[in-house]
Amino acid sequence: MDPHNPVVQLCARGMRAEAExxxxxxxxxFQQAWESAGDDYEACVAAHYLARHQPTPRQTLHWNxxxxxxxxxxxxxxxxxxxxxxxxxxxKAYGDLDEPGKAREHFELAAAHIDAVPPGQYAxxxxxxxxxxxxxxxxxxxxxxxxxxxxxxxxxRERGDLKALGLILPAYLADLGREEDRVRLATALHMVHAARWLPEDEQHTLGKAISTLTDSSARAA
Structure with missing residues (x-):
């Protein structure tokens, strides 16, 4: 977003106020930003932030x-x-309104557009x-x-194995159900399994998880 845009500047001030x-x-x-918006782009930005400060889920949905x-x-x-x-x-707004079908539809649409977000922590x-x-x-x-x-x-987590958590957890949490996500998860699992630093029972369970995940992917294909 253009940091010199007056509407963007108002929203930035609003975010500072929110953080404080x-x-x-x-x-x-944010309301001032909405009332100052001179085109659809500025209105889009202002509406996004206004949605954060609504008293009911229905009003939050309206602004989103x-x-x-x-x-x-x-x-x-x-x-x-x-x-x-x-x-x-x-x-999330539909989820708060107990409309899981519509919530699922928009989670799927969000996943379909995720590659438009530049790589980084926000993505x-x-x-x-x-x-x-x-x-x-x-x-x-x-x-x-x-x-x-x-x-x-x-x-x-309980054993404090941050190395294993650090390799597997990001891939597991970021799995959108796409083939590339499954490959990323399977690769992380294989890396930990191949290193063989886990206790024997965990190594066995990890091997079983890899086999199960591979079998599931093959059936899906």
């Missing part, structure tokens, strides 16, 4: 949908990277949030390997 715990000031600044509609009207590269978070926010966070939503709404479907992996990750 001044919620009323933040909402006022407003943001999405304005982004569609802009329709150029300025908003391409917005879509994953737009759909993610809409999905990683967004991907993990989408993956969590997909799992919670059943969009990725149950996997036989999940129970084994969850048990292993819990054991690594």
């Amino acid at each position: 715990g001044r919620g009323t000031d933040a909402r006022a600044l 949908l407003e943001c999405l509609g304005r982004a569609d009207l802009v329709g150029d590269d300025r908003v391409t990277g917005f879509y994953p978070s737009l759909h993610l926010n809409i999905a 990683d966070w967004t991907r993990m949030a989408i993956a969590e939503g997909l799992r919670a709404t059943g969009a990725t479907g149950p996997r036989a390997a999940d129970a084994l992996l969850t048990a292993l990750l819990t054991t690594f």
Whole structure:
């Protein structure tokens, strides 16, 4: 976003107020940004931040949908990277309204646009949030390997094996159900398995998880 744009500057001031715990000031600044918006792009930006300060899930959804509609009207590269978070926010709003079907639809749309976000910490966070939503709404479907992996990750945490956690957990949390995500997860599992530093029982469980995940991927193909 253009840091010299007056609407963007108002939203930046609003975010500073929010970080300082001044919620009323933040909402006022976002409202001012909305009222100052001179085109669909500026309205899209302002609506995104206004959605953060609504008293009910229904109003939050309204502003998130407003943001999405304005982004569609802009329709150029300025908003391409917005879509994953737009759909993610809409999905969360539908979840808060106990509408899991619509939530799942927007989690899937968020996943479909994730490659538009430049690589980095924000992309990683967004991907993990989408993956969590997909799992919670059943969009990725149950996997036989999940129970084994969850048990292993819990054991690594309890045992303080940060090396194993660091290799496997990011790939597991960021799995959007796509083939490339499954390959990334399988690669991380194989790396830990090949290093053979785990206790014998964990090594065995990891091998079983790899076999189960591989079998599931082969059936899906």
